Amino acid sequence: MFIKPSQPLSLLLKWAKKSGIKTFTVEEAVEAIGFGRFHIMLFLIMGSTGVTEAMEIMLIAVVSPLIRCEWQLQDWQVALVTTMVFFGYMVFSIVLGLLADRYGRWKILLLSFLWAAYFSLLTSFAPSYIWFVFLRAMVGGGVSGHAQGLIIKTEFLPIKYRGYMLPLSQVFWLAGSLLIIGLASVVNPTIGWRWLIRIASIPGILLILVFKFIPESARYNVSTGNMAAALATLQRIAKINGAVMPEGVLKEPVKERRGKFKDLMHPKYLRTTLQIWIIWLGIAFAYYGVILASAELLERDLICGSTAPPVQDPGNASEESRSPCHCRLFGPAAYQTMIISTAGEIALNPLNILGINFLGRRLSLCITMGCTALFFLLLNICTSSTGMIGFLFMLRALVSANFNTIYIYTAEVYPTTMRALGMGTSGSLCRVGAMVAPFISQVLMSASFIGALCLFSSVCVVCAISAVTLPIETKGRALFQIKLS
Numbered sequence: 494m495f496i497k498p499s500q501p502l503s504l505l506l507k508w509a510k511k512s513g514i515k516t517f518t519v520e521e522a523v524e525a526i527g528f529g530r531f532h533i534m535l536f537l538i539m540g541s542t543g544v545t546e547a548m549e550i551m552l553i554a555v556v557s558p559l560i561r562c563e564w565q566l567q568d569w570q571v572a573l574v575t576t577m578v579f580f581g582y583m584v585f586s587i588v589l590g591l592l593a594d595r596y597g598r599w600k601i602l603l604l605s606f607l608w609a610a611y612f613s614l615l616t617s618f619a620p621s622y623i624w625f626v627f628l629r630a631m632v633g634g635g636v637s638g639h640a641q642g643l644i645i646k647t648e649f650l651p652i653k654y655r656g657y658m659l660p661l662s663q664v665f666w667l668a669g670s671l672l673i674i675g676l677a678s679v680v681n682p683t684i685g686w687r688w689l690i691r692i693a694s695i696p697g698i699l700l701i702l703v704f705k706f707i708p709e710s711a712r713y714n715v716s717t718g719n720m721a722a723a724l725a726t727l728q729r730i731a732k733i734n735g736a737v738m739p740e741g742v743l744k745e746p747v748k749e750r751r752g753k754f755k756d757l758m759h760p761k762y763l764r765t766t767l768q769i770w771i772i773w774l775g776i777a778f779a780y781y782g783v784i785l786a787s788a789e790l791l792e793r794d795l796i797c798g799s800t801a802p803p804v805q806d807p808g809n810a811s812e813e814s815r816s817p818c819h820c821r822l823f824g825p826a827a828y829q830t831m832i833i834s835t836a837g838e839i840a841l842n843p844l845n846i847l848g849i850n851f852l853g854r855r856l857s858l859c860i861t862m863g864c865t866a867l868f869f870l871l872l873n874i875c876t877s878s879t880g881m882i883g884f885l886f887m888l889r890a891l892v893s894a895n896f897n898t899i900y901i902y903t904a905e906v907y908p909t910t911m912r913a914l915g916m917g918t919s920g921s922l923c924r925v926g927a928m929v930a931p932f933i934s935q936v937l938m939s940a941s942f943i944g945a946l947c948l949f950s951s952v953c954v955v956c957a958i959s960a961v962t963l964p965i966e967t968k969g970r971a972l973f974q975i976k977l978s
Contacts, residue, residue: 523711529733540642540661543665544668547668549693554787555674557575559681562822573626573931579927581637582921584921586637586917590915598713602645616629617688618687647912648712649730680692681822711726715743753914769919772959773899775959776896776899777925779895781926833882838889838893840886842897850968854902854963855902865891873946
């Protein structure tokens with residue numbers, strides 16, 4: 494008997510049950526197909542979204558000294574630039590998360606790349622500080638949609654590979670961070686920060702061209718009742734991997750309505766949602782705090798608790814060098830330090846992967862958050878520049894591990910119909926922490942070095958407690974759908 498894919502799912506399942514024909518879910522198909530060539534292509538293309546995201550986010554750290562000098566900005570004005578980037582990210586995270594659950598992950602990912610590339614290019618022509626802040630906020634809004642790439646990867650990966658492949662995606666973020674720092678060291682002193690922004694937009698534009706090789710999530714298609722598209726996608730993946738599809742008819746319970754914000758507050762997920770939000774906020778606060786604190790330490794020589802302005806070259810005692818805006822550009826040594834500390838982001842990846850897969854998501858996150866709190870305090874020790882670089886290296890490694898774990902946990906703990914919304918709202922709260930971090934790293938740190946470090950450390954301790962007390966452990970757990978009453 495030939496079954497039209499357009500027939501209602503309930504009729505198909507009733508017919509299959511009555512005829513004694515086997516049925517299978519998307520989860521079972523993904524597990525049966527296994528890991529293969531398609532997943533390598535998926536990893537490379539979707540992982541590369543991290544390169545463009547890192548370049549756009551890290552861009553502010555390497556252009557801050559230049560715009561500070563060009564527009565004679567004060568500390569709070571420099572901090573406001575980063576804050577507004579994450580304000581745009583926060584607002585659009587929720588909006589794009591809702592749209593992705595309604596219209597598809599792939600479409601929103603493509604839209605976000607076009608949006609971010611367009612406004613990034615416009616930023617390079619900003620005629621004033623106000624225009625620069627506004628356009629970077631719009632770039633932040635576009636970058637927020639890049640999280641859909643992670644969701645697509647998560648929904649196509651078999652269970653046992655998720656805990657290994659997703660942390661490896663950090664390689665792409667590291668590559669983007671190192672690339673923008675390397676470009677800045679060459680471009681900033683020669684043709685200026687405006688050309689740096691234009692060059693940094695190129696990878697995102699090129700990546701758009703290869704999106705056509707990645708299909709829409711089969712889980713999303715099934716959740717909307719589009720069984721034909723889901724089946725076609727699974728068959729295509731099986732063909733690429735040289736695997737065999739399970740026998741029978743594709744089935745999956747379809748949710749009566751799409752994921753809504755109130756679903757996150759359902760008693761089944763209320764505690765989990767609130768604790769996840771606290772963790773996301775704290776992790777972002779610590780992560781971007783480390784990045785901006787590193788830049789501030791290099792720009793101002795804020796070491797050993799000193800808040801004195803750096804000694805200027807007598808031969809360069811111009812009005813600009815005596816400016817209260819602390820106009821001082823990065824030199825080769827500063828860029829080298831940034832590259833070394835940034836390389837730390839992948840240093841703990843092997844241990845992070847082992848922890849996630851053997852200790853579980855909750856305990857692993859608790860340990861890395863606790864260590865992050867410790868190293869923030871150690872940063873106050875008066876040491877040599879080598880010692881400071883070492884502490885920054887370890888902090889970057891730890892905050893990176895924190896992000897790896899919470900990304901995986903959040904993508905796994907929510908059902909398909911509200912996964913993108915869960916990631917979007919978490920990402921939105923994450924940006925609240927990122928919005929506050931500049932004022933601690935670039936304003937409070939100048940007034941009270943130890944006070945800023947204690948604040949960062951305290952937040953990390955709260956996150957560690959929240960992580961270990963999460964009510965659900967997702968280690969080895971299948972991605973699923975639920976029906977909330």
